[in-house]
Amino acid sequence: MREEIKEILLSEEQIKSRVKELGEEISRDFPEGDVLFIGVLKGSVMFISDLMRSMKVDVNMDFMAVSSYGLSSETSGVVRILKDLDFDIEYRDVIIVEDIIDTGTTLRYLYDYLKARNPRNLKICCLLDKPERRKVNINIDYKGFEIPDYFVVGYGLDYAEKFRYLPYIGILKEDVYKKDKSN
Numbered sequence: 001m002r003e004e005i006k007e008i009l010l011s012e013e014q015i016k017s018r019v020k021e022l023g024e025e026i027s028r029d030f031p032e033g034d035v036l037f038i039g040v041l042k043g044s045v046m047f048i049s050d051l052m053r054s055m056k057v058d059v060n061m062d063f064m065a066v067s068s069y070g071l072s073s074e075t076s077g078v079v080r081i082l083k084d085l086d087f088d089i090e091y092r093d094v095i096i097v098e099d100i101i102d103t104g105t106t107l108r109y110l111y112d113y114l115k116a117r118n119p120r121n122l123k124i125c126c127l128l129d130k131p132e133r134r135k136v137n138i139n140i141d142y143k144g145f146e147i148p149d150y151f152v153v154g155y156g157l158d159y160a161e162k163f164r165y166l167p168y169i170g171i172l173k174e175d176v177y178k179k180d181k182s183n
């Protein structure tokens with residue numbers, strides 16, 4: 001384990017078995033297949049690729065990149081689209097695949113933005129949910145794990161672009177970001 005990690009919250013094995021269950025659940029809900037996963041870059045990359053491989057029906061993927069405007073580390077609710085979809089989603093079964101839902105502002109914006117393009121179904125799948133931090137109401141259709149209010153990294157999630165490669169989800173030591181703030 002890296003020295004910046006305080007504790008492993010979710011092991012590689014725990015993630016693997018939960019992602020497999022999620023893939024099976026989604027497959028049961030869409031037996032006809034032709035599902036489109038929309039990954040939100042970059043945090044969801046590991047999750048979407050494992051989730052796709054646990055699907056029992058055919059599925060495609062597309063990606064969006066967004067950035068949240070805000071004065072502090074809190075998202076303001078204004079989201080800028082940096083990369084839009086390559087595919088038309090009208091009348092399609094679409095599932096947004098996200099790494100983590102915190103205040104919910106990013107996903108709320110994205111959901112409304114995509115809903116306006118008339119997909120047949122628009123669902124939300126997220127690996128991690130921090131319900132304590134929620135500011136806007138959001139219905140999560142497929143959820144990996146609920147976690148307490150810790151800043152976590154690994155399995156795609158970063159701190160300043162670091163730690164994405166870790167195969168587990170770990171709690172970052174507080175002195176890692178305190179040290180950065182004092183620089």
Ligand code: 5GP
Pocket residue numbers: 043075098099100101102103104105106107150151152153157158159
């Ligand atoms: P929201 O708009 O729900 O407040 O923010 C969601 C985004 O904030 C996530 O997609 C992620 O990029 C970032 N985020 C929120 N909590 C964490 C966390 O614990 N760890 C990491 N690495 N990113 C987080």
Ligand code: MG
Pocket residue numbers: 040041042043044098099100
């Ligand atoms: Mg994200």
Ligand code: MG
Pocket residue numbers: 043157158159
């Ligand atoms: Mg990030």
